[in-house]
Amino acid sequence: MVHAVRLRHGAAASYACRHTETARLAQEQAAGRPLFPKAIGELHGHSGLARLLLFRARALLGLVDPSRGCGVANAGLAFFDSRLLAMSEDDLPYHVRITAAGDLETVGRYDFSGQLCSPMIAHPKLDPVSGELFALSYSILAEPYLKYFRFSPDGVKSPDVDIPLDQPTMMHDFAITHNFIVVPDQQVVFRLPEMIRGGSPVVYDRSKTPRFGVLPKHAADASQMRWVDVPDCFCFHLWNAWEEPAAGEVVVIGSCMTPPDAVFNDSGESLKSALTEIRLNLRTGKSSRRHIQSPQDQMNLEAGMVNKHRLGRKTRGRFGGEPCFVPRDAAAPREDDGYVLSFVHDERAGVSELVIVNAADMRLEATVKLPSRVPYGFHGTFIDAKDLASQA
Numbered sequence: 147m148v149h150a151v152r153l154r155h156g157a158a159a160s161y162a163c164r165h166t167e168t169a170r171l172a173q174e175q176a177a178g179r180p181l182f183p184k185a186i187g188e189l190h191g192h193s194g195l196a197r198l199l200l201f202r203a204r205a206l207l208g209l210v211d212p213s214r215g216c217g218v219a220n221a222g223l224a225f226f227d228s229r230l231l232a233m234s235e236d237d238l239p240y241h242v243r244i245t246a247a248g249d250l251e252t253v254g255r256y257d258f259s260g261q262l263c264s265p266m267i268a269h270p271k272l273d274p275v276s277g278e279l280f281a282l283s284y285s286i287l288a289e290p291y292l293k294y295f296r297f298s299p300d301g302v303k304s305p306d307v308d309i310p311l312d313q314p315t316m317m318h319d320f321a322i323t324h325n326f327i328v329v330p331d332q333q334v335v336f337r338l339p340e341m342i343r344g345g346s347p348v349v350y351d352r353s354k355t356p357r358f359g360v361l362p363k364h365a366a367d368a369s370q371m372r373w374v375d376v377p378d379c380f381c382f383h384l385w386n387a388w389e390e391p392a393a394g395e396v397v398v399i400g401s402c403m404t405p406p407d408a409v410f411n412d413s414g415e416s417l418k419s420a421l422t423e424i425r426l427n428l429r430t431g432k433s434s435r436r437h438i439q440s441p442q443d444q445m446n447l448e449a450g451m452v453n454k455h456r457l458g459r460k461t462r463g464r465f466g467g468e469p470c471f472v473p474r475d476a477a478a479p480r481e482d483d484g485y486v487l488s489f490v491h492d493e494r495a496g497v498s499e500l501v502i503v504n505a506a507d508m509r510l511e512a513t514v515k516l517p518s519r520v521p522y523g524f525h526g527t528f529i530d531a532k533d534l535a536s537q538a
Contacts, residue, residue, distance in 0.1 A: 160248030169214035222268030380406035
């Protein structure tokens with residue numbers, strides 16, 4: 147589902163809330179019941195294995211068609227190639243169009259004119275300088291388990307770069323710098339045989355040492371990948387990264403989550419997510435980490451962002467809790483010269499709002515009351531009037 151608030155002339159002009167009309171949704175609506183197994187929550191143990199076998203049987207009998215995609219397109223949004231793309235990492239992106247009245251309509255799966263033949267993760271990175279879009283695709287069934295590719299500003303895809311991994315690994319997010327991509331190879335892995343033993347196919351592999359790979363953006367293959375071990379680190383989302391050439395380091399900002407599988411399995415442990423600076427020394431092959439918040443200010447922070455015009459470059463300002471930063475002017479010298487937009491919900495009053503905050507002093511500038519609730523944790527984006535006018 148996508149929620150959209152349109153702002154015009156200093157006021158809220160419209161609000162829309164629509165399901166992305168995926169092939170999966172269309173088939174389930176026609177059947178009047180769920181047909182596709184849910185990756186999180188329904189694939190544990192023997193009952194999960196039975197669901198997979200039943201789904202396979204239905205596909206063989208023509209009762210369901212997974213060839214048109216199994217994704218739900220609800221994990222990320224990006225505006226690229228004159229299109230708003232709704233994404234989940236188990237499918238191609240979906241093109242969603244914003245109408246002149248501010249409504250949302252699904253155009254369909256978008257394969258970049260036949261160039262994209264594999265799923266794309268929900269958090270591709272748009273370089274603010276080159277205009278290129280960088281992305282990953284991972285597989286849980288067959289090698290190569292991970293592929294990297296990029297798109298030119300006009301939507302031309304590069305050849306895939308196969309990145310060797312010894313087992314399928316959760317790759318929900320990654321980062322870019324001016325010259326590199328930064329790929330986390332962490333301890334949450336996929337092992338389908340665990341279902342036969344009654345367990346979850348999503349496994350926290352305690353014997354595996356987490357590492358981050360640094361690869362030149364325009365590498366033709368993975369031979370230039372530099373892996374740096376980062377013990378006891380799991381970042382579900384990476385906020386930003388940049389290079390510090392004098393020190394020979396790449397700096398990564400992310401939320402280190404413990405336990406690593408808290409999102410996927412009921413471990414019984416309390417979730418902690420600490421905003422962390424990770425330094426990868428490409429000269430020594432060593433890493434270091436530090437918590438950015440002081441112990442007395444420590445709080446769980448996830449799904450953060452920076453000024454998108456500074457992505458891949460050194461930043462000081464960071465905004466957590468899945469907001470959108472909107473610069474007052476793309477050329478503004480201060481990275482906090484703009485506004486932070488975020489959907490919030492008052493549990494007691496039962497009211498949802500879009501809040502607009504001055505990023506420099508965190509002063510509330512405006513609120514927009516919404517007629518329906520926006521779920522916590524939804525990823526979002528901001529599209530300006532120029533991009534809206536350029537929609538395909």
